[in-house]
Amino acid sequence: MRQIPIKMTFFFQLHPIIATIFFGELIVLTMLFNHVAVALTGIVSLMIINVFYLGRHAAWQQLKFNGVLFFMIVFFNVLLNQKFSPFLWKVSTGFFTFKLSYPALLYGITMGIMLTEMLMTFALLNTILTANKLIYVFAPITPKLALLVTISFNLVRDLIKRFGQLLLLQKTRNLDTTTGSLPTRLKKILSLFQILLEDSLSSAMETANLMDARGFGAAKRTHYRSYRFNPTDWFFLMVTTAAFALLLFVRINAMGWTNSVADFNTILFTGDLYPMVLLGSFTLMPLIAEGVYHLWTN
Structure with a gap:
C-alpha cells in the first residue's frame, strides 16, 4: 500500500x-x-x-x-x-x-x-x-534513561530477529524445529531459547562494559x-x-x-x-x- x-x-x-x-x-x-x-x-x-x-x-x-x-x-x-x-x-x-x-x-x-x-x-x-x-x-533528561528506553523499545524486535537467525543457522546442522513429534520439537525450541538467552545476557554484559569504558552518562552527549x-x-x-x-x-x-x-x-x-x-x-x-x-x- x-x-x-x-x-x-x-x-x-x-x-x-x-x-x-x-x-x-x-x-x-x-x-x-x-x-x-x-x-x-x-x-x-x-x-x-x-x-x-x-x-x-x-x-x-x-x-x-x-x-x-x-x-x-x-x-x-x-x-x-x-x-x-x-x-x-x-x-x-x-x-x-x-x-x-x-x-x-x-x-x-x-x-x-x-x-x-x-x-x-x-x-x-x-x-x-x-x-x-x-x-x-x-x-537531555538523562543519558542512562535514554539508553534504557531505547533498549526496552527494541528488545522484542531484536530477540525475534536473533531467534530467526538462530533458526536458519541451526538448520545447517540438521536441527529443524518443524519436524518430529511434539515433545521433540519442544525440546529443540527450548534448547534454542537457552542459546538465545545466554547470547542476550552475554551481549548485554559486553554492551554495559563498553558503555562504561567510554564514560557513557558522565558528560553531555553529542549527536551526529x-x-x-x-x-x-x-x-x-x-x-x-x-x-x-x-x-x-x-x-x-x-x-x-x-x-x-x-x-x-x-x-x-x-x-x-x-x-x-x-x-x-x-x-x-x-x-x-x-x-x-x-x-x-x-
Missing part, C-alpha cells in the same frame, strides 16, 4: 520530540475508552496507518500474532465473568455450569482490542522513532545528526494536542467509558459518536498530514 520509502514520509521526518509527544498521547488514548464501537474505531485507524507505514505483509504478520493474545483475553474474560445476564449459551456437566454472558463477551472483546491497539502502537513507534531519535529525545523544528512540526503539534484535549474532555464527561462489566449490553452506546470521530481523526492524523504535506510540496 505504501508507495514511497518510509524515510521520505512526513511522519518519519517529523521532529523526534513532536513524534514522541504524539505517540505518548496515542498510548494514553488507547487506555481511555473501553466501549466496543470506540475501540473498533481505534484499531481500524491503527491498522490503516500500520499498513501504510509498515507495509501490508508486516501489518498482517503482526495482526496474526496479536490475534492469539486477543482470543486468550476474550476466553478468560468469558470464563471468569459468568454472572451477568443476558446469557447467549448455557451448558451444565455434573457440578460445572458454563454460561456465555453477553456483557462478558463484549467486555472481553474490548479488552482484547485495547491490548492489540497498544501493541500496534508500539510496532509503529519502533519504526518511526529509531534508536538515534529516542536517544536524542531522552538524553541535529534536528530542527519546522513550521509543519509546530502545526502538527497544535492540531494533535487540540484533538487530544478534546478527547480528554469527552472522557471526563463519561463518554466512551463504562465502569461495570454488567453495563456492556450493546456495541454502540449513547454518546459514542463524539469519541469515535475524534479518536479516528487523531489516529489518522499522520496520514492526513502526509497527504497535505505531499500536495504542498508538489
Whole structure:
C-alpha cells in the first residue's frame, strides 16, 4: 500500500520530540475508552496507518500474532465473568455450569482490542522513532534513561530477529524445529531459547562494559545528526494536542467509558459518536498530514 520509502514520509521526518509527544498521547488514548464501537474505531485507524507505514505483509504478520493474545483475553474474560445476564449459551456437566454472558463477551472483546491497539502502537513507534531519535529525545533528561528506553523499545524486535537467525543457522546442522513429534520439537525450541538467552545476557554484559569504558552518562552527549523544528512540526503539534484535549474532555464527561462489566449490553452506546470521530481523526492524523504535506510540496 505504501508507495514511497518510509524515510521520505512526513511522519518519519517529523521532529523526534513532536513524534514522541504524539505517540505518548496515542498510548494514553488507547487506555481511555473501553466501549466496543470506540475501540473498533481505534484499531481500524491503527491498522490503516500500520499498513501504510509498515507495509501490508508486516501489518498482517503482526495482526496474526496479536490475534492469539486477543482470543486468550476474550476466553478468560468469558470464563471468569459468568454472572451477568443476558446469557447467549448455557451448558451444565455434573457440578460445572458454563454460561456465555453477553456483557462478558463484549467486555472481553474490548479488552482484547485495547491490548492489540497498544501493541500496534508500539510496532509503529519502533519504526518511526529509531534508536538515534529516542536517544536524542531522552538524553537531555538523562543519558542512562535514554539508553534504557531505547533498549526496552527494541528488545522484542531484536530477540525475534536473533531467534530467526538462530533458526536458519541451526538448520545447517540438521536441527529443524518443524519436524518430529511434539515433545521433540519442544525440546529443540527450548534448547534454542537457552542459546538465545545466554547470547542476550552475554551481549548485554559486553554492551554495559563498553558503555562504561567510554564514560557513557558522565558528560553531555553529542549527536551526529541535529534536528530542527519546522513550521509543519509546530502545526502538527497544535492540531494533535487540540484533538487530544478534546478527547480528554469527552472522557471526563463519561463518554466512551463504562465502569461495570454488567453495563456492556450493546456495541454502540449513547454518546459514542463524539469519541469515535475524534479518536479516528487523531489516529489518522499522520496520514492526513502526509497527504497535505505531499500536495504542498508538489
